[in-house]
Amino acid sequence: MIGRFSLSLLVGLLPVMFAPELSAQTLAERLGYPPGTRLIIVHADDLGETHAVNAAALKALQAGTINSASLMVPCPWFPEIADYAKSHSDVDFGLHLTLTSERMYYRWGPVASINKVPSLVDENGYFHHDWEHNQHVNPKEVEIELRAQIERALAMGVRPTHLDSHQYRLIMNGKELFDVMLRVAHEYKLPVFVTRDWFADHPYLQASLGPGDIVVDHTVTIEPDVPPEKWAEFYLAALKTLKPGVTEFVIHPGFDDEELRAATRERSTWGSAWRQRDYDFFSSDQFREILSQQNIKLITWRELARASELK
Amino acid sequence: MIGRFSLSLLVGLLPVMFAPELSAQTLAERLGYPPGTRLIIVHADDLGETHAVNAAALKALQAGTINSASLMVPCPWFPEIADYAKSHSDVDFGLHLTLTSERMYYRWGPVASINKVPSLVDENGYFHHDWEHNQHVNPKEVEIELRAQIERALAMGVRPTHLDSHQYRLIMNGKELFDVMLRVAHEYKLPVFVTRDWFADHPYLQASLGPGDIVVDHTVTIEPDVPPEKWAEFYLAALKTLKPGVTEFVIHPGFDDEELRAATRERSTWGSAWRQRDYDFFSSDQFREILSQQNIKLITWRELARASELK
Numbered sequence: 001m002i003g004r005f006s007l008s009l010l011v012g013l014l015p016v017m018f019a020p021e022l023s024a025q026t027l028a029e030r031l032g033y034p035p036g037t038r039l040i041i042v043h044a045d046d047l048g049e050t051h052a053v054n055a056a057a058l059k060a061l062q063a064g065t066i067n068s069a070s071l072m073v074p075c076p077w078f079p080e081i082a083d084y085a086k087s088h089s090d091v092d093f094g095l096h097l098t099l100t101s102e103r104m105y106y107r108w109g110p111v112a113s114i115n116k117v118p119s120l121v122d123e124n125g126y127f128h129h130d131w132e133h134n135q136h137v138n139p140k141e142v143e144i145e146l147r148a149q150i151e152r153a154l155a156m157g158v159r160p161t162h163l164d165s166h167q168y169r170l171i172m173n174g175k176e177l178f179d180v181m182l183r184v185a186h187e188y189k190l191p192v193f194v195t196r197d198w199f200a201d202h203p204y205l206q207a208s209l210g211p212g213d214i215v216v217d218h219t220v221t222i223e224p225d226v227p228p229e230k231w232a233e234f235y236l237a238a239l240k241t242l243k244p245g246v247t248e249f250v251i252h253p254g255f256d257d258e259e260l261r262a263a264t265r266e267r268s269t270w271g272s273a274w275r276q277r278d279y280d281f282f283s284s285d286q287f288r289e290i291l292s293q294q295n296i297k298l299i300t301w302r303e304l305a306r307a308s309e310l311k
Numbered sequence: 312m313i314g315r316f317s318l319s320l321l322v323g324l325l326p327v328m329f330a331p332e333l334s335a336q337t338l339a340e341r342l343g344y345p346p347g348t349r350l351i352i353v354h355a356d357d358l359g360e361t362h363a364v365n366a367a368a369l370k371a372l373q374a375g376t377i378n379s380a381s382l383m384v385p386c387p388w389f390p391e392i393a394d395y396a397k398s399h400s401d402v403d404f405g406l407h408l409t410l411t412s413e414r415m416y417y418r419w420g421p422v423a424s425i426n427k428v429p430s431l432v433d434e435n436g437y438f439h440h441d442w443e444h445n446q447h448v449n450p451k452e453v454e455i456e457l458r459a460q461i462e463r464a465l466a467m468g469v470r471p472t473h474l475d476s477h478q479y480r481l482i483m484n485g486k487e488l489f490d491v492m493l494r495v496a497h498e499y500k501l502p503v504f505v506t507r508d509w510f511a512d513h514p515y516l517q518a519s520l521g522p523g524d525i526v527v528d529h530t531v532t533i534e535p536d537v538p539p540e541k542w543a544e545f546y547l548a549a550l551k552t553l554k555p556g557v558t559e560f561v562i563h564p565g566f567d568d569e570e571l572r573a574a575t576r577e578r579s580t581w582g583s584a585w586r587q588r589d590y591d592f593f594s595s596d597q598f599r600e601i602l603s604q605q606n607i608k609l610i611t612w613r614e615l616a617r618a619s620e621l622k
Contacts, residue, residue, distance in 0.1 A: 079417065106387055107390050155435055
């Protein structure tokens with residue numbers, strides 16, 4: 001009996017141990033979907049950064065073609081989106097935890113007092129443009145700043161459904177920073193955007209996560225190697241070959257107007273035309289049609305959180 | 312002899328004591344202009360606040376129809392204008408010392424650490440939207456913040472020609488705040504925009520100023536009681552009836568685009584259409600023609616400062 005039990009236990013563990021993509025089904029199953037169901041979150045990043053990003057994201061949210069987004073609390077246009085969030089409490093807004101100010105002509109700094117987070121700011125008091133390899137970012141200061149961002153959002157009437165990390169800074173820079181985000185997230189009972197797609201490159205992610213944490217199965221985001229004329233083709237291929245489970249499409253809609261062109265003019269990656277292309281594809285009939293044709297369902301962070309033990 | 316000497320001293324003082332408009336000539340005369348000369352500074356406020364304001368002001372500066380401007384260091388678009396100032400060191404840029412964040416959907420906070428200037432910020436860490444009558448603004452904190460703004464500007468390559476006060480907060484709110492601005496200005500050897508037009512309502516201004524301080528004779532700024540269709544008429548009348556001496560036209564050019572409309576949408580005063588009207592008038596042939604017709608000369612703060620003992 002013991003032998004048989006052990007064997008069945010071992011067999012039961014096999015998918016988890018050797019085939020992480022099978023355990024991907026767990027989240028969808030916990031949400032009540034039959035095996036094989038393909039679910040996507042169409043998630044707009046960077047709300048609050050500029051008005052052109054806010055305007056495009058709100059239009060797409062209202063049209064229903066994107067269904068989730070996250071907000072940059074330190075940015076100057078955050079009050080606009082917080083005001084909207086306050087009167088649209090059903091919208092799936094997370095916080096896009098922000099520790100960099102990556103543009104050249106348009107910049108922002110921390111929510112916390114600058115003298116409490118000296119490792120996060122440059123000599124002029126803005127968040128660093130980038131993190132150099134030898135940049136010492138103090139995890140205690142990161143924690144102070146993350147709490148300040150969440151507290152400002154709450155004070156301004158936002159009820160976030162999730163947390164994620166601007167430029168993946170808190171995901172890709174080692175266990176210590178990831179653990180800070182995870183600890184703060186647990187305290188505020190908010191899920192963090194993590195996908196098992198990242199586990200191979202960053203094993204500490206999986207090691208830090210507990211059974212109550214939500215792990216999205218896959219993520220899709222367009223990269224600079226896709227030429228502008230192949231934009232729709234890239235997304236259509238991703239949707240046609242979508243794997244079962246929950247996939248987050250991380251997109252960057254925005255209107256290609258004077259403000260956004262000026263704010264992003266030093267480089268084209270994630271720039272103004274890029275964001276207009278994202279807006280255009282995800283507002284297109286093509287996108288609606290392929291969802292229907294491929295029987296792909298939309299899901300939000302609010303729904304994911306309901307299915308977990310976090311909420 | 313003593314009697315005669317006293318009498319001549321008294322006569323000498325008479326213009327200062329009883330006819331401040333006569334002493335107005337002093338500045339123009341010190342600059343080498345014959346009595347009766349009419350000089351104007353066409354001064355754009357609020358650079359750095361939004362891209363639409365930067366773009367309009369830079370276009371008008373390059374066209375030569377405005378010839379001076381001041382920069383809001385705490386605002387997110389300050390880096391764009393600082394970058395321009397660095398490579399255009401001849402442009403007449405002052406600092407528009409800023410202690411309020413008067414819009415609703417687009418906001419900014421202090422340059423200094425928030426915990427050093429608690430009386431200047433609201434519960435979310437932005438500068439107050441407005442100063443209530445019973446608002447206690449701590450002059451020591453004002454001084455910390457003014458220094459922080461000047462130091463950031465210097466560190467980012469701006470060499471300011473003058474200082475002025477956003478929304479006249481440091482002019483109209485009592486001797487204590489004005490003296491802070493004046494003390495900091497003296498330390499950095501920068502002239503402060505003060506006009507004798509304000510002396511009657513705010514006698515402490517004149518009382519605080521010393522012989523080395525520059526006093527502009529008059530100022531003209533358009534107010535909300537002028538209907539949009541009377542914009543040009545207002546400015547033309549002001550130019551036709553211009554008094555001798557130095558007059559600063561405080562104007563607010565901006566492009567009436569998506570960004571500026573969104574940033575100023577809660578009220579029309581000093582809003583997007585207002586700023587477009589200012590841009591339009593001061594870029595018009597009408598404006599150039601009346602300057603020529605009326606023999607009005609342009610002057611900058613750099614020139615004023617050269618004439619004083621400050622520089």
